[in-house]
């Protein structure tokens with residue numbers, strides 16, 4: 171078992187990474203300053219696999235559990251789902267000290283986190299991420315949100331969990347598409363700030379894809395440490411945290427335009443990273459050799475690096491205007507400038523973006 175600390179003063183917490191941790195959820199959560207009632211939020215895929223075990227562990231620690239299942243899919247990360255969860259929380263008698271516990275991937279974590287942030291103006295929140303993407307990214311850092319038909323994560327808050335418990339055993343039930351999706355965010359950490367990790371990934375990708383436990387544990391720990399350092403520096407994305415958005419300016423536009431759920435978040439981020447990489451080359455900020463290493467690693471991880479023809483460039487650019495990094499109509503991109511370094515590029519000209527999308531078509 172390993173631990174990564176995220177130091178945010180009174181909002182600091184631990185990320186615990188290891189095998190068989192779901193069975194310890196009760197003991198770990200009961201040790202936090204929380205009341206007895208727990209709303210365990212999961213989905214119809216993860217619930218049947220793990221909710222029973224987690225509920226037993228919580229009950230064994232003297233907690234009273236209400237399980238709330240939402241359907242599986244990005245399209246359920248919606249205000250309609252929050253309404254249902256508020257109702258479940260209220261009928262179960264949750265008060266201000268009761269905890270909301272998210273058991274699942276990024277959709278469940280973001281949705282349950284948003285409910286925790288807003289129910290009675292905020293109740294304790296614990297993340298039990300069960301996908302690679304959630305273990306390396308979405309469960310850490312406190313961005314919670316739901317989607318709006320006009321854009322991804324448009325309605326949300328910064329609301330830190332009190333604890334993150336990443337049980338690596340859950341990755342053995344992950345389907346291949348979800349595993350690869352998580353790798354898009356993993357590769358992102360290497361590109362934006364950790365050349366050594368990027369090179370390690372180039373050399374050890376086969377072990378990761380084969381789900382070798384030591385390789386996975388290393389990937390999760392390195393990813394969480396990288397993310398923790400950025401979040402500690404800039405919790406509410408006033409500056410440096412925007413670097414974690416590499417691939418997301420175009421990625422979110424792709425997700426919204428294609429319809430939420432058509433591509434996984436990681437697939438969209440991979441395509442968006444390809445667009446940002448092409449932009450970096452066009453603007454003379456990134457060498458072709460570095461660009462080839464980025465797209466090469468994404469491809470070897472089984473991720474898409476070309477933008478499908480059915481998503482028109484003009485529509486993608488229009489969708490980018492709804493991005494949270496767009497201020498006063500000026501679109502911001504995160505540009506890789508070398509392996510291990512990226513910069514925030516505000517006021518990106520639409521003409522350059524369109525050319526980068528064309529370059530990322532093939």
Ligand SMILES: O=C(O)C(=O)C[C@@H](O)[C@H](O)[C@H](O)COP(=O)(O)O
Nearest residue numbers: 307311313322323411414415418494
């Ligand atoms: O934690 C962050 O900060 C990130 O940007 C991580 C992203 O991978 C994640 O998808 C995030 O939810 C996107 O944030 P958004 O503010 O662009 O919605």
Ligand SMILES: [Zn+2]
Nearest residue numbers: 355418435439
């Ligand atoms: Zn992301």
